Structure formats: structure tokens, C-alpha cells
Amino acid sequence: xxxxxxxxxxxxxxxxxxxxxxxxxxxxxxxxxxxxxxxxxxxxxxxxxxxxxxxxxxxxxxxxxxxxxxxxxxxxxxxxxxxxxxxxxxxxxxxxxxxxxxxxxxxxxxxxxxxxxxxxxxxxxxxxxxxxxxxxxxxxxxxxxxxxxxxxxxxxxxxxxxxxxxxxxxxxxxxxxxxxxxxxxxxxxxxxxxxxxxxxxxxxxxxxxxxxxxxxxxxxxxxxxxxxxxxxxxxxxxxxxxxxxxxxxxxxxxxxxxxxxxxxxxxxxxxxxxxxxxxxxxxxxxxxxxxxxxxxxxxxxxxxxxxxxxxxxxxxxxxxxxxxxxxxxxxxxxxxxxxxxxxxxxxxxxxxxxxxxxxxxxxxxxxxxxxxx
Amino acid sequence: xxxxxxxxxxxxxxxxxxxxxxxxxxxxxxxxxxxxxxxxxxxxxxxxxxxxxxxxxxxxxxxxxxxxxxxxxxxxxxxxxxxxxxxxxxxxxxxxxxxxxxxxxxxxxxxxxxxxxxxxxxxxxxxxxxxxxxxxxxxxxxxxxxxxxxxxxxxxxxxxxxxxxxxxxxxxxxxxxxxxxxxxxxxxxxxxxxxxxxxxxxxxxxxxxxxxxxxxxxxxxxxxxxxxxxxxxxxxxxxxxxxxxxxxxxxxxxxxxxxxxxxxxxxxxxxxxxxxxxxxxxxxxxxxxxxxxxxxxxxxxxxxxxxxxxxxxxxxxxxxxxxxxxxxxxxxxxxxxxxxxxxxxxxxxxxxxxxxxxxxxxxxxxxxxxxxxxxxxxxxxxxxxxxxxxxxxxxxxxxxxxxxxxxxxxxxxxxxxxxxxxxxxxxxxxxxxxxxxxxxxxxxxxxxxxxxxxxxxxxx
Numbered sequence: 001x002x003x004x005x006x007x008x009x010x011x012x013x014x015x016x017x018x019x020x021x022x023x024x025x026x027x028x029x030x031x032x033x034x035x036x037x038x039x040x041x042x043x044x045x046x047x048x049x050x051x052x053x054x055x056x057x058x059x060x061x062x063x064x065x066x067x068x069x070x071x072x073x074x075x076x077x078x079x080x081x082x083x084x085x086x087x088x089x090x091x092x093x094x095x096x097x098x099x100x101x102x103x104x105x106x107x108x109x110x111x112x113x114x115x116x117x118x119x120x121x122x123x124x125x126x127x128x129x130x131x132x133x134x135x136x137x138x139x140x141x142x143x144x145x146x147x148x149x150x151x152x153x154x155x156x157x158x159x160x161x162x163x164x165x166x167x168x169x170x171x172x173x174x175x176x177x178x179x180x181x182x183x184x185x186x187x188x189x190x191x192x193x194x195x196x197x198x199x200x201x202x203x204x205x206x207x208x209x210x211x212x213x214x215x216x217x218x219x220x221x222x223x224x225x226x227x228x229x230x231x232x233x234x235x236x237x238x239x240x241x242x243x244x245x246x247x248x249x250x251x252x253x254x255x256x257x258x259x260x261x262x263x264x265x266x267x268x269x270x271x272x273x274x275x276x277x278x279x280x281x282x283x284x285x286x287x288x289x290x291x292x293x294x295x296x297x298x299x300x301x302x303x304x305x306x307x308x309x310x311x312x313x314x315x316x317x318x319x320x321x322x323x324x325x326x327x328x329x330x331x332x333x334x335x336x337x338x339x340x341x342x343x344x345x346x347x348x349x350x351x352x353x354x355x356x357x358x359x360x361x362x363x364x365x366x367x368x369x370x371x372x373x
Numbered sequence: 374x375x376x377x378x379x380x381x382x383x384x385x386x387x388x389x390x391x392x393x394x395x396x397x398x399x400x401x402x403x404x405x406x407x408x409x410x411x412x413x414x415x416x417x418x419x420x421x422x423x424x425x426x427x428x429x430x431x432x433x434x435x436x437x438x439x440x441x442x443x444x445x446x447x448x449x450x451x452x453x454x455x456x457x458x459x460x461x462x463x464x465x466x467x468x469x470x471x472x473x474x475x476x477x478x479x480x481x482x483x484x485x486x487x488x489x490x491x492x493x494x495x496x497x498x499x500x501x502x503x504x505x506x507x508x509x510x511x512x513x514x515x516x517x518x519x520x521x522x523x524x525x526x527x528x529x530x531x532x533x534x535x536x537x538x539x540x541x542x543x544x545x546x547x548x549x550x551x552x553x554x555x556x557x558x559x560x561x562x563x564x565x566x567x568x569x570x571x572x573x574x575x576x577x578x579x580x581x582x583x584x585x586x587x588x589x590x591x592x593x594x595x596x597x598x599x600x601x602x603x604x605x606x607x608x609x610x611x612x613x614x615x616x617x618x619x620x621x622x623x624x625x626x627x628x629x630x631x632x633x634x635x636x637x638x639x640x641x642x643x644x645x646x647x648x649x650x651x652x653x654x655x656x657x658x659x660x661x662x663x664x665x666x667x668x669x670x671x672x673x674x675x676x677x678x679x680x681x682x683x684x685x686x687x688x689x690x691x692x693x694x695x696x697x698x699x700x701x702x703x704x705x706x707x708x709x710x711x712x713x714x715x716x717x718x719x720x721x722x723x724x725x726x727x728x729x730x731x732x733x734x735x736x737x738x739x740x741x742x743x744x745x746x747x748x749x750x751x752x753x754x755x756x757x758x759x760x761x762x763x764x765x766x767x768x769x770x771x772x773x774x775x776x777x778x779x780x781x782x783x784x785x786x787x788x789x790x791x792x793x794x795x796x797x798x799x800x801x802x803x804x805x806x807x808x809x810x811x812x813x814x815x816x817x818x819x820x821x822x823x824x825x826x827x828x829x830x831x832x833x
Contacts, residue, residue, distance in 0.1 A: 073405060073424045080381025080421075082443060111579065145612030152610035161578050161615065166602050172568050173603060176575020176583075183531070183557065183581055206568025213563070291406075297384035299417035305408075312406070361488045367613035368647050370671035372493045373700035373747050 041252045041282060042243075044270050051100075051265035055328055061103065061261045062325060063338050065095040065318050068120040070339075070346045071129055072292075075119065075136055079296045083354060084136045088150045091120035093291040096317035097223055098124040100264025101191060101286075104272055109188030111159040111181070113174040115195060116151035117223075118163045125158045129345060133353035141356040145363060159188075168194060168201030171220065175207040178218035178281075189217040189275045197228025199242050208249040211281040219271050220246070220283045223258065225290040230302045243285035251283045258286030259315045262324070289315065376425050376450040380434075382443045383412060383419045390414045391439045392447060401429045403450060410436075410447070427452040494751075496698040507688035515657035515689055516546050516622075516678065519664030520584060522694070524554055527582060530668055533560040533573055534586030534623075543588045544624060544683055570596030570621070574603045574673075577619035582668060587623035590639045590677065597642075604673035605648030620667045622676035625653070626718060626768050627816055629681065633804035638769030640716070643675040644745040644778070650699055651746040653677040655720035657687035659743055662697030670699065677745075679718045700744045702752035708738035711826045712756040714779055715766040716742040719817065723766045726822035735830055745775055753779060754787045761792040762829040766822045771799035793829040798822050 053061070072090040079088050091098070094117075102112065102124040114121050122132050127143070135142030136150050143153050153163040161177060164170040174192025181188040198204060199222050211218050222242040226233055233240045243253030252274070256267040264286065271282040289311045293300040300308075322335055383390065391413040397403060403423045410421040430451040434441055441447065510518070524530045531554075536543045538551040538561040551559040562569040566587065573585035587593040593600065604617045627636035643651045650672050654660045660678070667674040689695070705720060706727050715723040720741045727737040738756050742749065757763050763783060765776040776797035783795045801815040827833040 070405070073422070076422065077381075077424045080383075081379060082382050113575075143612070144610060144614070147612050148610040154607075154611040154615045156611075156614050161575075162607070162611070164603070166598060169571060169598065169603055172571020172599065173575035173578065175568070176572040176577070177579040179572055179576045180579030180581050183576070203567045203571060206563075206565040207572065209563055209565065210568060210572060214560075293419070297417070299383075299419045301417075305420075364487060365490050367609045367611075369650070370608060370613075370616055370618075373496075373650070373698070373744075 038247055038250065038252045041254050041270050041274055045254055045256070045267050049266055050260070050262040051269065053262060053265070055325070055330070058262075058321060058325055058328070059330070059338070061099050061265075062318070062321050062335070063342065064099045064103075064124060065261065065321065066339060066342045067129070067345065068092075068095045068098070068123050069318060070342050071123060071133070071349070072119060074346045074350050075133070076292065076296065078133075078137065078350060078353070084150070085138070086149055087116065088136065088296045089117040089294065090290070090292045090296070091117055093311065093316075094223060094225055094258065094288045095120060096261035096264050096321075097221070097258045097286045097288055100258075100261040101221065101268045104265055104268035105191065106188065107158070109159075109181075109186055111161055111174075111177045111188060111190045112193075113161040113170045113177060113190065114163070114193035115167065115170050115198060116163070116165050117195070118151065118153055121193065122153055122155065122160060122163075125155065125160055127155055127158060127160075129349035130352040133349040134356050137353040137356075138358065139353060139356035140359040140363070141352070145367075146359045147363065147367065168198040168204050170194060171198065171201070171204045172207045174218060174220075175211050175216060178211065178216035179214070181217050182214070187276070189219060189272065191219050191221060193221045193223055195228065196222060196224040196226070196233050196237065196240075196242060197231075199245065200228070200237060205245075205249070208246055208251055208281070208283075212246075212249040212251050215278070215280040217275050217278075218281045219275055220251070220281060222283070222285045223288055224285055225288050227290070227294065227302065229294040230298065230300075232302065241285070243283055246281070246283035251281050253283045253285065256284055256286050258288035259317045259320065261317055261321055375430060376427065376452055377446045378409075378423075378448040378450055380441045380443050380445040380447050381412065381421055383414060383417060387414055387443060389440045389442045392434050392436055392441050393418060395432060395436045397429050399429055399432055403427055403429055423450070425450055425452060496701060498697055498701065498703070501690050501692070506691045508691055509686045510657045510661075510689040511684055511686050512657050512660045512678070513544065513546050513548075513683040515661040515687075516664055517548060517550065518689075519661040520547070520668070521550060521553065523665055523668040524550070524558060527668075529580065530582040530584065531558040531560065532584045532586060533562055533569060535562055535564055535588050537561060537586050542586070544680060546678070546683070547586065566592050566595040567599065570599040571603065573619055573621075574599045574617060577604070577617045577673070578607065578615055582618055584620045584622060584668065587621065589628075589635060589680070590623050590625040591635050591637055593621065593623065593639070600643070600649070600673070600675065601646050605646050608672070609648055616671050617673045618671050620664075620674045620676055622664075622667075623678060624680040624683070625677035626679050627681075627800070627805055627812075630807060630809065630812060632807045636805040638717075638767070638800075639675075640677055640745050640767075640769060641774045641778075643677075644748070644775060646746075648673065649746060650674040650744070651677065652699065652744050653717040654743055655682065655717055655741050656685075658689045658695065659697060659703065659741070661689055662695045663699065663743065665694070665696045666699050669696070677717060682718050682721070685721075697743075700747040700749060702749035703741045703743055704738065704752070704756070705741050706737070706739040708736040708760065710736045710760055711762040711764065711830055712738045712740060712753075712760045713764050713766055713822060713826060714740045714742065714753055714756075716745060716775065717768065719766040719768045722768075722817060722819045723822055725819040726766070726826065729819065729823050730826055733827070733832070735826060735832060737826055742775070748778065748782075750782050750786070753782060754790075757783060757787045758790045761790055762826075763791075763795045764798060764822065764825045764829055765795070766798045766817060767800075768817050769800055770802055771797055772802060774799055793831065796825040796829055798825045
């Protein structure tokens with residue numbers, strides 16, 4: 001049975017943290033600063049867990065999450081039709097993570113980097129779905145001119161630095177982006193996403209060490225979707241409460257329900273403030289769930305259909321926000337109208353992606369190097 | 374308007390499958406995300422999800438049907454008349470790349486043929502003005518001077534690595550930089566090669582100009598993923614959006630009596646990677662001029678130094694801005710009987726060999742490649758056309774080496790100029806031993822280069 005993201009951490013466990021921290025503090029009292037605050041962010045977040053969004057904000061979150069959902073469904077369909085090839089990792093189920101976090105960024109300053117499951121993070125920036133879909137179909141109009149594909153997409157204009165296919169590499173690269181923010185004194189932070197699988201890569205901890213040592217402005221985000229490809233977290237990870245894994249580097253952790261966009265946003269506010277105040281890195285664990293296989297060619301035999309259905313029925317981030325919106329007085333019709341609009345946008349992006357030309361053969365040799373030698 | 378539901382491909386290579394089971398019946402209302410069927414291949418069973426909303430109006434392929442081709446219409450969905458973009462055209466994976474995923478097709482008649490690769494001519498070294506004075510400088514100092522000059526002129530340039538700051542560099546190449554530029558721009562890292570190579574690469578992506586020092590390139594093997602997968606490929610994968618102007622530098626090749634794990638030449642490894650610039654200079658002037666060019670380059674550079682050469686002194690022109698072109702070999706000694714091609718420490722041995730050969734009446738031309746990628750083919754071929762005989766001296770293993778590459782170039786493009794087979798003088802094909810006598814036996818030296826040169830001149 002998979003852990004239930006929403007209830008994974010019982011209150012009892014949260015309560016148990018304090019004495020443990022105390023004990024550790026006593027043991028190393030001589031070296032510990034009095035203000036060692038590994039758990040303060042969690043406490044601050046727990047005190048006010050749901051972001052107080054107004055209706056317009058919530059409608060925007062709803063729209064963006066729905067765009068990701070419908071876009072990814074369409075991508076899956078185009079894959080099935082052979083229009084998208086290779087590896088294609090869908091973000092369905094995890095929408096609240098990218099929207100909740102990225103809506104709290106300062107678009108002029110902050111940078112984002114992630115792994116190969118990157119479509120949602122790009123859409124969260126408001127990047128035109130057409131150029132993303134056209135990249136998936138390998139067309140000239142794609143955001144990487146068709147030369148990157150699903151896993152390798154970038155938008156330096158939006159300070160989105162990819163889109164990386166090697167598990168965990170984006171964490172060290174994100175450390176470098178954070179170093180650039182600090183070096184340039186531009187006031188920006190780097191949001192570096194990685195999965196529960198990547199969380200077991202050594203370079204993640206090498207980066208934790210340097211980030212804490214140099215007080216880098218970086219927010220590490222573990223998107224725990226419960227499975228590292230086909231291996232459940234409890235089968236791959238000695239410590240499945242990933243937010244604790246910064247402790248050895250004195251990086252404060254936060255444990256967040258990644259299936260509720262308002263909780264994610266509330267946590268982002270706390271984490272980003274900490275980093276912007278110059279207090280160094282934060283490690284956030286976003287508990288979420290991927291409805292589809294690891295990639296399109298994964299039949300997901302390692303979990304039951306009932307488990308997936310339970311997530312869809314009881315924890316779906318879009319349904320959850322829809323419920324909140326209806327409680328605030330929005331009607332089914334209003335929300336349906338959004339759905340219709342999104343479907344149109346996605347259908348247009350698919351048309352564009354299917355009908356755009358492939359890259360010219362000459363593109364084979366361009367962009368290998370920037371300069372001529 | 375009816376939407377056609379088509380047999381999906383579950384993997385890049387699937388061409389047909391079994392429609393194992395319908396989970397919805399005709400007349401059922403379908404919501405996006407509903408699982409409507411199960412599809413089986415020999416590898417997996419997968420669920421087929423609806424993307425559109427509507428009513429399943431007609432099932433065209435019965436469950437249990439085997440060998441249903443990808444793209445076959447398997448059912449009709451009656452929409453609510455609200456959307457629909459026309460369903461995707463015929464799903465025959467239009468114009469597949471020949472050979473993609475299959476062991477066929479690359480050279481089929483009518484297959485896609487690659488266009489001509491654009492050619493560029495390497496630039497020449499700038500002329501050194503008459504009356505320029507020269508200062509004898511060690512390679513170590515020349516490298517440092519090159520870095521310092523670029524750090525003075527470009528505030529984005531900084532150095533990071535193990536022991537580069539307070540210790541002044543494990544091999545003292547960064548001596549004095551901390552004092553002049555301070556800890557913000559001369560950063561001591563923990564011993565964490567994979568991590569700091571990634572941080573340096575990310576900083577370059579973020580707009581800085583990092584110089585990442587590896588204490589030796591042997592340790593960069595822990596970091597090679599970032600050099601190859603992150604730094605070299607990103608510009609291409611991003612369609613030219615995301616540059617990565619980073620310099621990875623440090624000593625490369627055999628040092629002295631440090632055993633197999635600390636004695637290896639990575640020149641051929643990095644030189645095989647498109648997207649990288651690989652530089653391996655020999656003397657001080659080239660070390661300085663190419664270091665400055667490497668730092669200014671918009672491309673990622675692997676800069677291979679050599680510990681045994683650090684302390685050697687050579688003249689460096691006293692110029693304000695001595696920058697050399699990347700990708701241009703240098704004729705170190707002109708000659709007419711045989712060409713000896715080398716790079717890095719091998720150049721010194723080649724020059725020594727040329728002196729010996731001169732004493733025996735053989736006039737050898739020595740070419741220092743200086744840059745291993747892009748390789749200055751023309752310099753090699755021009756010299757070959759003159760001497761008709763060629764030897765490569767490389768302090769490194771022979772298999773899949775720069776020497777192998779030079780031989781291939783001579784075969785492909787210089788065959789008619791050859792009067793003898795091209796020979797390579799490389800290290801012995803063994804891990805480098807510790808014992809002094811065995812180490813000496815394993816490494817190249819001038820005598821072996823002399824012997825090879827005489828052999829191709831049929832003079833022994």
C-alpha cells in the first residue's frame with residue numbers, strides 16, 4: 001500500500017520531533033548555536049497551513065492546474081498516436097506542486113530548475129503551450145527547436161533552466177544558479193526540484209553541504225510522488241521522510257501536502273521568506289502522487305488500480321480546489337467554462353505541434369558550439 | 374461529431390498489440406481520464422485512458438483481438454458537440470528517422486542523407502609586433518597570469534576548486550589569486566568533485582564565467598557526468614538558448630610515481646564529445662594565450678595541463694593581451710623528412726627526438742596540436758603533404774587515442790601523401806605501475822619517438 005500523501009505524517013510524529021531535537025541539541029550543545037532552527041519553518045507553516053487566496057487567485061490556480069492536466073492528457077494521447085517519441089514523463093496528479101510553488105516566485109529574479117518531468121513546470125510559467133507541445137513532437141517551432149525533446153526544455157527568458165535528463169544533476173546545477181544569484185547580489189533564489197528517486201543520489205548531498213556552507217539562496221524541493229520509477233519509496237529509501245534529510249547539513253526541512261495547492265503556496269511563502277532573508281537553504285518535501293506510469297512505456301504494475309483510484313477520488317488537487325471554489329460561491333458552469341477554454345488551448349497546441357514542420361536538416365549542425373573556431 | 378479513438382502505441386517501438394479488454398461499454402458516458410480499455414503487448418499491459426468527454430458510441434474492435442496495428446480506429450466517441458479539434462491525422466509515425474530504434478535503414482537508398490557539415494577555417498595566431506620583449510615564465514605562472522588578467526577584465530570570472538584559495542593551489546597554479554581577488558572570486562570547495570562541477574556548470578548557465586579547478590583530472594571522473602551531460606550538451610539540447618561558458622582545468626596525464634589511479638590522460642575521452650572544446654597546451658606562451666581564450670569562449674572548455682610541465686620555463690611575450698586562437702595547431706619546428714605530431718608533455722619529447730634525428734640526418738617537423746577539439750586537421754595534412762611520413766607521440770594509452778584519430782585522418786584525407794604507414798608512439802597499454810623501472814618502461818620517451826621516426830623513414 002502506498003502512503004497516503006495527505007495523511008502520511010501523523011500529528012503524533014510531528015509532536016515527537018521536539019524532544020528528538022532537544023536531545024540532539026544537548027548532545028552537541030557545545031558546538032550548537034542557540035538559534036539552530038531546523039524545525040522553526042515547519043512550526044510556522046503548521047500555524048497557518050492554507051494560503052489565504054482570494055477568489056481570483058484561486059481561479060487562476062485552478063486554470064493553471066487544469067491546463068497542466070489537459071496538456072499532459074493530450075501529450076499522452078499524441079504519444080499513443082506516435083507523434084511524440086522516446087521518453088515522455090507526465091505530471092498528472094502533481095499539478096499543485098508546480099503551481100503552488102511557482103506562483104510564489106518573483107518572476108524577474110528567481111530561477112527554477114528541474115528534472116525530466118518538466119512539462120508542468122514550464123506551463124506554470126505561462127510559457128505558450130504550443131511551443132512546448134511542438135518540442136514534444138520534435139518540430140522546428142519547439143522551444144528547443146525540436147532538438148531537446150520532452151526531457152530537455154529551457155526558457156532562459158523566464159529563468160527556467162531545464163529540463164535535465166540525468167537523475168539528480170539538476171540539484172547541483174541549481175546550486176550553481178543559486179551561487180550566481182548570490183554572486184550577482186540580484187536578490188533572486190533558485191527553486192530546485194527533484195524526485196524521491198533523485199533524493200538518493202550522492203550529488204544531492206554534496207550540494208546540500210555546499211549550499212549550507214556558503215549560505216546559498218536555494219529552495220530544494222523533493223517531489224515525493226511515492227515511486228522512484230517502479231520502486232516504492234519504502235523499498236529504496238532508509239529515511240522516507242525526505243524533509244529530514246537536510247538535518248545533517250543544518251538545512252531546515254518542511255513537510256508539505258503536495259496535493260493541496262493552497263497548502264503548497266502557504267509553505268512556499270514561509271520557505272521563500274527564510275531564503276530571501278539570507279538565512280540559507282530550505283528543504284521542502286512535497287508529498288504528491290503521479291497517476292500515470294513513470295513514463296509512457298511504464299505499465300505501472302507495481303501498484304494496484306485501487307490505489308491510484310483512491311488518490312484520484314480523495315486527494316486530487318484539482319477536485320480539491322474545485323470544491324473550495326464552489327464553497328466560495330463559484331458555480332459548476334463557471335468552472336466548466338474554464339475547462340472548455342483550456343481544452344481549446346490544448347487542442348490548438350496539439351494542432352500546432354502536429355502541423356509545424358520538422359527542423360531543417362541543416363539544424364543537425366547548429367548549436368553544437370556557440371562560437372566558430 | 375464523432376471522435377475516433379485509435380490503437381495507442383505504448384512504447385517507442387510498439388507496432389501492434391492485443392486489445393485485451395474493454396472496461397467501458399457502448400453507450401457509457403466517458404470522462405477525461407477514465408480508463409476505457411486495456412492494451413497488451415509482449416512486454417506489458419497498459420491502460421488506455423480517455424482524453425475527451427463524451428459517450429462511447431461504437432466499439433469497432435472486439436476485446437481479445439490480437440495484432441491490432443497502432444493507429445487502427447478502435448472505437449467512436451460521440452462528443453457533446455462542444456469541442457473538437459479534428460482528431461490527429463493518420464498515426465503512421467510519419468517519416469521516421471531511418472534506423473531509429475531499429476538496426477536498419479541508415480544507408481537505405483532514398484533514406485535521409487545528412488547535409489554537408491559547414492566548414493570553418495581556423496584562425497591564425499596573431500602576429501607578435503616587432504620589438505616585443507619576452508619574459509621567461511614557468512607554465513604554472515603563465516596559467517595563473519592568464520586567469521588573473523581575465524579576472525581583472527571580467528568581474529564574472531571566478532575560480533573554484535579544492536585548495537585553490539587559502540592553500541594557494543595544490544600545485545600552486547592559483548598562487549596569489551585569493552590575495553588579489555578575495556574569497557568571493559577564489560572559492561575553496563569541499564572535496565566533492567561531482568557536486569562542485571555541477572555547481573560550476575550551473576553558475577555558468579546562470580551567467581557567470583567559472584573556472585573549475587580539479588586537483589587532477591583523475592578526480593574529474595567523478596564529475597564527468599556534468600562535464601559531458603550538463604555542460605557539453607545543453608546548448609544543443611536547448612536549441613542554442615542556454616550557454617555554458619565554463620572552464621574545467623587541472624593537471625592531466627601521468628605525474629611521477631603516483632600509480633595507476635593518479636596517472637591517466639583524459640584527452641581522448643573529452644575530445645570525443647561534441648559540444649566541448651578541449652585544449653592541451655605545452656609551453657608557457659600557449660598556456661597563457663589559450664587560457665585567456667578558454668575563459669572568453671562562450672563554450673564549455675576542458676583545459677588539460679600537465680604537472681611535470683608546470684615548473685618548466687619558456688618565453689612569454691610581454692603583451693597586454695596575449696590571446697591565441699582555439700583550434701589552431703602550431704609548428705614547433707620546421708622540417709622536411711618526417712612529421713611528428715604531439716600535444717602537451719609529448720611535445721617536449723618530440724622536440725628532443727627531432728634534435729637527435731637531426732644529428733642522424735633526418736629533418737623532422739614537430740607539430741603541437743594545442744587544441745584536441747576542434748582538431749586542426751589541416752595543419753596535420755599540410756605537414757604530411759610536405760614530409761609524406763608521420764608519427765604521433767602521445768603520453769597516453771594507444772587504444773582509441775588522439776593518435777588513433779590522427780591516423781584515421783591521414784587515411785581518410787591524406788592517403789595519397791603517405792610514403793609509409795603512420796605510426797603511433799603511445800604509453801604501454803597497461804595501468805601505470807608504481808615501481809620506478811616499470812613506470813619508465815610504460816611511458817613514452819624521446820628514444821621511442823626517434824625509433825618510430827626512423828622506421829617510417831626506412832632509416833633503421
